[in-house]
Amino acid sequence: MHGMQLAPSYNLKANFSRRSCEVFLVAVFYIHSADVVHRDLRPSSPFVNSNCDLKIWSLGHAKSLSEEDDINPVFVSVHYSSAPELILSEKHGKPVDIWAIGCILAELLGRSVLFTGKDYVDQVNKILEIVGTPEEEDDLGWIKNEAGSKYVKNFLKKNRVVWKNLFP
Numbered sequence: 001m002h003g004m005q006l007a008p009s010y011n012l013k014a015n016f017s018r019r020s021c022e023v024f025l026v027a028v029f030y031i032h033s034a035d036v037v038h039r040d041l042r043p044s045s046p047f048v049n050s051n052c053d054l055k056i057w058s059l060g061h062a063k064s065l066s067e068e069d070d071i072n073p074v075f076v077s078v079h080y081s082s083a084p085e086l087i088l089s090e091k092h093g094k095p096v097d098i099w100a101i102g103c104i105l106a107e108l109l110g111r112s113v114l115f116t117g118k119d120y121v122d123q124v125n126k127i128l129e130i131v132g133t134p135e136e137e138d139d140l141g142w143i144k145n146e147a148g149s150k151y152v153k154n155f156l157k158k159n160r161v162v163w164k165n166l167f168p
Contacts, residue, residue: 020046021105023054028101031056032094035065039092041100042081043107065093080113084127087120088148109167124151132160
């Protein structure tokens, strides 16, 4: 598995995955309640000790939403759990952390990385291949990068993958 390190002989059960995700969501909710966005959640961000206590580390890219400057003045690296807003937009908020948690949960349940992009463009391609392309009437105003907006609009039409096919 890409992130949370467990002994190879340890069989990760659904209950543990579910409980870990619940605790992880509560921890991120706590961070968000202080108007802070982590912006760099990945499978290695939560640390689970032998008592199954979960802690979030790697807060180097965290940003306060209450600061007057833009939320994205510092480069945030793109990785497998990066939200589309981190790649395609100049501004982003709490939803980028929720997206990352979804990707981490998908990795826990599927035992593999959901979006395996090699770079920015490939990451957008992988996301669009699974979540599908937007309909013409969809509002893409959240994409502040003109080139990114044009790329998404011109991407070959893809239908959303049925989740039951990804996670039987």
